Amino acid sequence: MQLEVIGVGGAGCRIADSILDADPAEHSFVGDAFAFDTDARSLRALSAIPDDHRHRYGGTVENGLNGNLQRGDSVGEESVDELERQLDRGQPSIADAFLIAVGLGGATGGGTVPHLVATLQTMYDAPVYVLATLPAERELEAPESDDGDPRAPNASGSGEGGVDGERVPPAGDGRAETHGIDDERVETNDTGDERVEAAGTVGVGPGESTRPPDDDPTEELEPEPTTRPLAEENATRTLERLEGLANAIVCFDNERWLKSAEGLLEGRDRLNRELAARVAAFFGATADASDGGTGPDAETVIDANDVGRILGDGTDLVTLGYGEQRVEAESGSRFGLGLFATEPSVDTAAAVSAIETTVGKALRGKLTLECDREHADRGMLVVGGPPEWLNRRAITDGRKTIESATGSVEILGGDAPRPGTDLVYAVVVLAGIEPVERLEERRNEA
Numbered sequence: 416m417q418l419e420v421i422g423v424g425g426a427g428c429r430i431a432d433s434i435l436d437a438d439p440a441e442h443s444f445v446g447d448a449f450a451f452d453t454d455a456r457s458l459r460a461l462s463a464i465p466d467d468h469r470h471r472y473g474g475t476v477e478n479g480l481n482g483n484l485q486r487g488d489s490v491g492e493e494s495v496d497e498l499e500r501q502l503d504r505g506q507p508s509i510a511d512a513f514l515i516a517v518g519l520g521g522a523t524g525g526g527t528v529p530h531l532v533a534t535l536q537t538m539y540d541a542p543v544y545v546l547a548t549l550p551a552e553r554e555l556e557a558p559e560s561d562d563g564d565p566r567a568p569n570a571s572g573s574g575e576g577g578v579d580g581e582r583v584p585p586a587g588d589g590r591a592e593t594h595g596i597d598d599e600r601v602e603t604n605d606t607g608d609e610r611v612e613a614a615g616t617v618g619v620g621p622g623e624s625t626r627p628p629d630d631d632p633t634e635e636l637e638p639e640p641t642t643r644p645l646a647e648e649n650a651t652r653t654l655e656r657l658e659g660l661a662n663a664i665v666c667f668d669n670e671r672w673l674k675s676a677e678g679l680l681e682g683r684d685r686l687n688r689e690l691a692a693r694v695a696a697f698f699g700a701t702a703d704a705s706d707g708g709t710g711p712d713a714e715t716v717i718d719a720n721d722v723g724r725i726l727g728d729g730t731d732l733v734t735l736g737y738g739e740q741r742v743e744a745e746s747g748s749r750f751g752l753g754l755f756a757t758e759p760s761v762d763t764a765a766a767v768s769a770i771e772t773t774v775g776k777a778l779r780g781k782l783t784l785e786c787d788r789e790h791a792d793r794g795m796l797v798v799g800g801p802p803e804w805l806n807r808r809a810i811t812d813g814r815k816t817i818e819s820a821t822g823s824v825e826i827l828g829g830d831a832p833r834p835g836t837d838l839v840y841a842v843v844v845l846a847g848i849e850p851v852e853r854l855e856e857r858r859n860e861a
C-alpha cells in the first residue's frame with residue numbers, strides 16, 4: 416500500500432516529515448510526502464521532505480495565522496486549488512490512500528484541511544485519512560513565570576526561547592551558534608535571539624518561494640507563541656467540519672504524551688517520533704513484497720482493502736497502540752541465506768511469550784488517544800519482527816485477545832516478517848472508538 420502523506424500547518428508538516436523519516440527503505444509505504452504551510456520558517460526547518468515538495472501558501476500571511484480559525488478557513492478555501500496542483504509533483508493518482516497530518520488546535524492546518532479533504536475526495540477514488548493531534552491543556556494558558564509574566568518565553572516549560580520551535584541551545588560563550596537548513600543560516604546570539612540570514616529560496620518551483628515576498632531577512636523574528644488559548648475550541652470546530660469528509664481520523668492526544676513538566680516546544684519532536692513510529696509500524700506492514708517491498712512474504716498480508724475495511728469511511732475516530740520486545744535474532748535470518756546461515760531454532764515458548772507480551776502492551780498500554788477498548792467497533796492487529804519469532808498460533812491468539820477486549824468480531828490480523836531486526840512488535844488499531852471521554856467533555860463545554 417502506498418500513501419500520499421501531506422502535512423498542513425506547523426504540526427502537520429513536522430509530523431509528515433517525521434513519517435517520511437520513519438519510512439522503512441525495504442518496506443516503504445510513503446509514495447510522496449508534502450508539506451504545506453503559511454509559515455515559511457516552519458517549512459525551512461523540515462529535514463526529510465524534499466524542498467520541491469514544500470509549499471508556502473497564503474499570500475502575504477507571515478509566520479502563520481496564530482490560531483485565527485476564521486482566517487484560516489478563508490485562506491484554506493482560497494488556496495485549496497493551488498495546493499491540489501502541488502500534488503502533481505508526485506503521483507497522487509496511483510496512491511492507495513491519502514494521509515493528511517494536522518494539529519487540530521491551529522488555524523492554518525485546521526482552516527485548510529477540511530477544504531483539502533473535500534477536494535481530494537472529489538478528485539480521487541482513494542480514501543482520505545486524517546492524522547490529527549489534539550491540543551495539550553497546558554497550551555491553553557501559560558503558568559505564571561517567577562516574575563509574574565505569563566507571556567515569558569519559558570512559560571510553556573520548554574526552557575527554550577527558540578524561534579518557530581527550533582531548539583536553539585543558549586550561546587553563553589559569546590559565539591554565535593548556527594544551525595543551517597539548506598542554504599539558510601539561523602544565528603543565535605548571547606541572548607538567545609535568532610536571525611535568519613540570507614535564506615535562499617526553498618525549492619518550490621520557478622518563481623515560487625517558501626519565503627513571503629516581502630520578508631526582510633534581517634528583520635527580528637517573533638518567537639512562536641507558547642500558548643494557544645483558542646486551541647481546544649479550534650480542535651472541536653475542525654473535528655466537526657471534518658465529519659462526513661474524512662474517511663477516518665487517526666488521533667494523537669498531545670496532553671497524554673507530554674511529560675508532566677514538559678512544554679510542547681520541548682517535547683514535540685519526541686512526540687512526533689513516537690507517532691511516526693506507530694504510523695510506520697502499521698502502514699509499513701501493508702508494503703509487502705508483492706507491493707515493491709523486499710524479504711519474505713507475510714503469511715497473512717494486510718493490504719489497502721483491509722485497511723479501508725477497518726478504518727471505514729464514516730469519519731470514525733481511530734487510535735493506535737504499540738508494544739515491542741527485543742529478542743535474540745537468528746544469525747541466519749540477520750544475514751539472509753548466506754554461507755553461514757543456520758536453521759532458525761527459536762524456542763516456541765519464547766516466541767509465544769514475546770508475542771503475548773507485545774500484544775498486551777499494544778492493547779493495554781498507552782494509546783495515541785485513550786479510549787474504552789470496549790467501545791471499538793473494529794480493529795486490527797499486526798505483529799512484526801524476525802520471521803522465526805512470528806509464531807502463527809500466538810498471533811491468532813493475540814487477535815482473539817483483542818476480540819474479547821473489544822467485543823468486536825471485526826478484528827483483522829496480519830504479520831510483517833522483518834529479517835535482520837531484533838524487535839518483535841505489535842500494533843493494535845482500534846476504530847470507531849467513540850464516545851471518547853476526552854472529546855465528549857470538550858463538546859459538552861462547546
Ligand SMILES: Nc1nc2c(ncn2[C@@H]2O[C@H](COP(=O)(O)OP(=O)(O)OP(=O)(O)O)[C@@H](O)[C@H]2O)c(=O)[nH]1
Nearest residue numbers: 424425426479480481482518520521522523524550
Ligand atoms: N504532536 C505535535 N503537535 C504539535 C506540534 N506543533 C504544534 N502542535 C499542536 O498543533 C496545534 C496547532 O499548531 P500548528 O500546527 O503550529 O498551527 P498551524 O496549523 O500552523 O496554525 P497557525 O499557527 O495558527 O497558523 C497546537 O495547538 C499543538 O497542539 C508538533 O510538532 N507535534
